[in-house]
Amino acid sequence: QVQLVESGGGLVKPGGSLRLSCAVSEFNLSDYYMSWIRQAPGKGLEWISYISSSGRTIFYADSVKGRFTISRDNAKNSLYLQMNSLRVEDTAVYYCARDPRRWVSGLYYSLFDFWGQGTLVTVSS
């Protein structure tokens, strides 16, 4: 069945860097938009970035723009998030999620139909 598995989380000091990976299986990554979404401890969900199926279109939330970089390697069935200049407020569980861009009544709708289990990033001195 469809699987997304994040890795690369851990403890890092403020100002440090981490690279998250999301390995996918049982579907063709090149057919899908993908996003990273995070959840701070005890808080709600925050979308932070998406990348189109080809990789040519990328968007970021203002909270991470200029510090985080999303990328993908369709041949390796993997999605990445390079996180630089990390701040305490970046502490969260980071999820990758698949966006099938579903066609409904003549329009495309963005939605997240499969998610990984999440990887915890802790930014602390």
Added chain:
Amino acid sequence: DIQMTQSPSSLSASVGDRVTITCRASQSISRYVNWYQQKPGKAPKLLIYAASSLQSGVPSRFSGSGSGTDFTLTISSLQPEDFATYYCQQSSSTLTFGGGTKVEIK
């Protein structure tokens, strides 16, 4: 950015109750709303997309409605496995989530 305001932030209900959660967008977003369920320590699960389309495999007691700025998720008869936190999410522009509604056992 479009703000999504969910209400209530929490509610207590009993098994068999009809439960309604609302989400209001800060501007009109047509039907670009999805609903997710999240249980503690788990990833969110898609329930409803495009305001009212039921995701495959989701029980029919879940339904969504609305368009423009006001949206509703309804659980027609609450089951024990439905106690969770629910989030709305808009995809009309830069993606944003509502603050969540925690459904607890009365």
